[in-house]
Amino acid sequence: MRVGILGSGLMGGKLGTIFARAGHEVVFSYARSKQKLKRLAREAQGNARPGTPGDAARDADDSSGSRIRWETSEFDGRAGCESRDTNSA
Numbered sequence: 001m002r003v004g005i006l007g008s009g010l011m012g013g014k015l016g017t018i019f020a021r022a023g024h025e026v027v028f029s030y031a032r033s034k035q036k037l038k039r040l041a042r043e044a045q046g047n048a049r050p051g052t053p054g055d056a057a058r059d060a061d062d063s064s065g066s067r068i069r070w071e072t073s074e075f076d077g078r079a080g081c082e083s084r085d086t087n088s089a
Contacts, residue, residue: 004056006030013040020046029056 001024005016008031017040020026026048028040037050051059 001025002059002061003027004029004051004058004060006053006056008037008040016040016048017044020044020048023047025059027051027056027059029053 001019003016003019003024003026005012005026005028008016008028013028013031016026016028020041021044023046026041026044026046027050028037028044028048029051030053031037031040034050041048041050
């Protein structure tokens with residue numbers, strides 16, 4: 001499977017590493033620096049490489065994704081997390 005990581009922070013970096021070590025092709029993209037993307041690809045020890053968000057989206061087998069939206073409610077004072085399919089609507 002070809003996996004494009006759009007957002008190679010803590011979660012994306014770890015997920016991409018897991019996929020690469022499991023034998024999947026991974027493109028890491030969108031980090032604060034190109035050096036971080038190169039380091040993630042090298043440390044993944046698999047078929048991983050750094051790239052742009054366009055590379056990651058174009059080279060992935062599936063373009064589905066989700067995003068996290070944080071909300072606060074004045075009624076309960078707690079933050080909530082909602083996952084949404086970005087391909088719908």
